[in-house]
Amino acid sequence: MTGSPFNHGAVLDISQGGKTLILSDLHMGHGKRDDLAGNGGFLTDILEGYYLENGWTLVLNGDIEELLRYSLESIQAQWSRLYQVFDCFNRDHRLYKILGNHDEALIFVKNYPYPLYNAVQIKTSQVPIYVYHGHQSSKLYTQYNNLINAGIRYFLKPLGLRNISSVRSPYRRFEVEKQAYLFSLNNNCISIIGHTHRALFESLGRFDYIKFEIERLCRDYPASCGPDRERIASEVQALRFELSKLKRSERRDVLRQSLYGDELPVPCLFNSGSVISKKGINAIELDNENIALIYWFIEGKGKKFVNRGGYNIEVFRETPYRRSILNQDRLDYVKAKIDLLGIRA
Numbered sequence: 001m002t003g004s005p006f007n008h009g010a011v012l013d014i015s016q017g018g019k020t021l022i023l024s025d026l027h028m029g030h031g032k033r034d035d036l037a038g039n040g041g042f043l044t045d046i047l048e049g050y051y052l053e054n055g056w057t058l059v060l061n062g063d064i065e066e067l068l069r070y071s072l073e074s075i076q077a078q079w080s081r082l083y084q085v086f087d088c089f090n091r092d093h094r095l096y097k098i099l100g101n102h103d104e105a106l107i108f109v110k111n112y113p114y115p116l117y118n119a120v121q122i123k124t125s126q127v128p129i130y131v132y133h134g135h136q137s138s139k140l141y142t143q144y145n146n147l148i149n150a151g152i153r154y155f156l157k158p159l160g161l162r163n164i165s166s167v168r169s170p171y172r173r174f175e176v177e178k179q180a181y182l183f184s185l186n187n188n189c190i191s192i193i194g195h196t197h198r199a200l201f202e203s204l205g206r207f208d209y210i211k212f213e214i215e216r217l218c219r220d221y222p223a224s225c226g227p228d229r230e231r232i233a234s235e236v237q238a239l240r241f242e243l244s245k246l247k248r249s250e251r252r253d254v255l256r257q258s259l260y261g262d263e264l265p266v267p268c269l270f271n272s273g274s275v276i277s278k279k280g281i282n283a284i285e286l287d288n289e290n291i292a293l294i295y296w297f298i299e300g301k302g303k304k305f306v307n308r309g310g311y312n313i314e315v316f317r318e319t320p321y322r323r324s325i326l327n328q329d330r331l332d333y334v335k336a337k338i339d340l341l342g343i344r345a
Contacts, residue, residue, distance in 0.1 A: 007115065010096055012057065013123040014288050020122065021051050022131060022284040024061035024194025025274035027102065028082070030074035035066065035276045043275055044082045046296055046321060047089075058089045059120055061194045061272060062100025062133025072109060086114065096120050100133040100195065124288050126331035127190055127338065134176050134195030134271075177269065184268035185342055190291075190334070192284055197274040199282045201293040201327040202267030202334065210243050242305050266341045267334050279303045292328040296321065 014020060026043070027035035036043070051058065065075050076083060089095035090113065097114045099106065106112055119132035176196055184191040214236055221232050270291065273282025280297030295306060299320040306313065306324050314323040 008118045010115070010117045010120045011123060012059070012096060012120055014057075014286070015123050015125040017288065018057060019055065020057045020059060020286045022059045022061055022192055022272045022286065023275055023281075024100070024133065024272050025063045025197055025276060026060070027063055027066040027276055028075050028079050029066050030070045030078045034078065036079070038278060039275055039281055040079065040082065042296070042298060042321065043281060044085055045319070046281075046316065046323075047082075048085045050316060050323075052085060052088055055094075057094040057096070058086075059096045059098065059122075059131055060086075061098045061131055061192070062135070063102040063194065064097065064100070065103045065106070067103050067105050072106070072112075083113075090114055098131065098133055101135040122286065124331055126288070127335040129190045129192060129286070130184075131192045134180060134193035177271070181266075181269045185266055188268075188338060188342060190268055190270065190338075192270045192272060194272055194274070196271060197276075198271055199273030199293055199326075200269055200271035202265070202270070202329065202337075210239050214239050214243075238305065267329070267337050268342070289332070290328060290330055291334065293326045295324045295326050297324075298322070 012020065028040075029035060029037070031037065034040075047058070065072060067075075086095060095114055096117060098117050098120060106116055119130060122129040122131060176193075177198070177200065180191045180193050217232050217236050217239075221229065221236075224232055270284055270293070272284040273293075275281050275283075280295055280302050283294045283296070285292045285294050295303070297303070297306070299322055302322065306326075311324045311326065315321075316323060
């Protein structure tokens with residue numbers, strides 16, 4: 001095979017320290033009908049000013065360049081400043097680039113500047129983590145597993161994922177997530193995917209998460225009083241409103257399904273969402289002890305639930321950029337739940 005440096009898998013060890021940012025689905029174009037046009041400058045600024053300067057490692061989890069519609073040369077010309085930021089991460093050996101179904105043709109590009117992978121294993125002292133785009137065929141991942149030799153035989157072979165456009169179809173999106181969930185469940189590990197453009201934290205999408213959060217708030221309500229009681233009532237009403245919006249945006253029979261069937265959810269599947277939402281950027285942040293689902297947005301243009309849901313909002317320097325942690329947990333707690341809930345009754 002000719003082209004850029006290509007390996008089926010890489011190993012990133014953060015067990016002794018280090019912070020990792022996982023992004024997917026940039027779909028970089030050449031300006032005209034470019035999916036990244038709305039968030040590209042915003043993304044470049046926060047990558048350079050927040051993550052690069054603070055020593056983060058960047059994992060780009062597939063569909064970074066939109067090669068199904070544009071040439072690589074036109075994309076590189078359009079996004080030269082963003083590539084300069086990628087260059088800086090790469091020079092410091094802090095860039096891992098995973099192939100997706102929209103940019104897998106990069107393996108045939110001569111002199112592509114970054115190493116390319118099908119997946120990255122992230123080693124922590126708590127639980128094994130595998131990052132892959134989510135579209136992969138079993139043959140590729142049989143080979144990937146031989147490289148990392150991490151105790152999971154035929155890594156991803158049980159998935160049998162097809163190269164499908166899952167973003168527009170809730171049925172296909174659900175099937176991709178379900179297969180990735182079952183793989184993680186059967187192998188006692190964490191998977192972090194992209195591809196579906198739907199952020200997941202601990203195997204829960206926003207719809208499922210809201211239902212669990214409403215239940216938690218209702219349990220807290222009887223023992224509350226004063227301002228705290230009013231806050232809980234307000235949050236429940238806001239969540240119910242958002243739940244009704246989600247019901248209208250998805251097909252009801254899909255929503256009635258669950259990744260985990262009638263069992264308790266095992267927190268083994270995460271999805272970093274996408275960078276190209278009209279309302280902002282989702283990402284996964286990870287270190288040896290914690291994992292978090294992050295939401296970046298521009299003041300006045302973000303999702304309303306963040307401002308009314310009691311989330312802590314961080315102001316990035318003297319800019320309109322805002323960062324909020326939507327969900328966060330300790331990896332030892334996630335590992336404990338995987339161990340306990342993943343056991344078949």
